[in-house]
Amino acid sequence: MTAGFVLKPKDTIKLKETFLKIKKVFESRNIEVLIDSVSAKAIGLLGVEFNDMCEAADFLVALGGDGTLISLARRSYKFNKPILGINAGNLGFLTDINPDNIEEFIDKFLKGEYRIDERMVIEVEYKDKKLYAFNDIVISKEVISSMIHIRVDTNESYLNTYYGDGLIVSTPTGSTAYNLSAGGPVVYPLTEGFVLTPICPHSLTQRPLILPSNFVLEIEVKENFAKLVIDGQEIYNLDEKIKVKKALNPAKLIHRVERNYFDVLRKKLHWGDGK
Template sequence: MDNFCIVTNRNKDINLEITNYIKGYLEKNGKKCVIAESEKIRDDKHTGKEFKSAIPKDSDLCIVLGGDGTMLQAARSAAIYDIPIIGVNLGTLGYLAEVEKNGIDNALEQILAGKYEIEDRMMLDGSMGDKKDYCLNDIAITRYSSISAIDYNIYVNDLLLCTYHADGIIVSTPTGSTGYNMSAGGPIVEPSANMILITPICPHTLNSRSLVLSSKTKVEVEIGSFRDNIGQKVVASFDGCGIIEMTTGDRIGVQRSNMTTRILKLNRVSFLQVLGEKFR
């Protein structure tokens, strides 16, 4: 690896002290390193705005400084060019960010020595008509302004499977299982697995459970009708960034993406060990 870039959450490395330290370390070892700027982009396919990082496409590795939110932002850009990423945790839990601040030197030594593995993580594509987006963690489909629960009709491979009367629906990857999915009571899954998780948010029934489906499954979520034929406004959010607005009768299709997020791994510690440490 010769070409590096750094994506930094400037709210967590305000004076770029850690960013510049890593950049200097790499350059002293004969490597090229640039700091990727984050920019706010308006996409006509979406109704909202999103942040993306200007990661050079010739980068061999993207080092991400921040928390899981910064990792997800960087993943959206890095996946386009098939660039691996590694996270330095400047946040709290940091399930995606493997390196802690006190382990930066050791991590950089391992990277330069080639002592690492690269793990491919599946992503999801979501589409409604000509509106499309993708994510590493999840697509959260939630009510836009109403305080009432909404019916979400779940179709699997074109067949109606069930209806959730809930505040929202989370369609998640295994990587995203420790995010919003876990907070909503969904199952925790080994992140290197290949499957699609569907979890209702605050279901208004006693027997609603998460669904665990094959990664080859085509999922569709339809916004059901409301009493007195009142239309419902709903928003589908992709990793908290890209947004697609929906209303009653709209149906969004979700399936495994052709893109993957490549995460560079330094430790051979199992996912369960990491999970246990985060819970302590």
């Protein structure tokens, strides 16, 4: 069995010791460890080019925070490999395992005691590109001063024109990220659908909306100074219509069998239970 590692890009050097410890644990259980060339270079090792690593690995590992996991899920989309998040970040809402518990987890993993959660991914067609988002896409104004008009059509009919700072189209997984801050609902991550949440709409009536995952959305901005942001990490100038739909493949996240979403909401986001 082969694992392919990507390390959090900021302060990677601090992760060297943790990575080497985990590598030893994996290798002692006959799991070959590959590391992508960018992460390897940052800690003075030799690595494998990202796509070659994804091709060779049976599963991929993000050693970092949520951002590292989101980025790995997006960049490895076409390889469709299961992904394990080991938390070496701050919030770690999505990364399930702590480095201290890796031996215990990997022994269970090798006995088949784990879960794979299939998370819906968004596909965006923009110009001749196909882009993938694990959390969300954001159609945003470029400058602080001017609002934008965002027209949304579904494959069935005209939907709405949003006027404000922007529009978030989130996956259920991304519902606890930017969507949450903008007043959108928490959506159980194994649900399939799009969450449309306007950012500061200049209206008394705009509300977040959930649409089924078989809808195809066309989104167009009237003004010519908008941005398209993918997972908060990739930014494009938006000057043409985009088409948004559910991607063919889900992202496959490896979790502990015992992981409970509502416990994570309580622990990490302080979701109250009224007691």
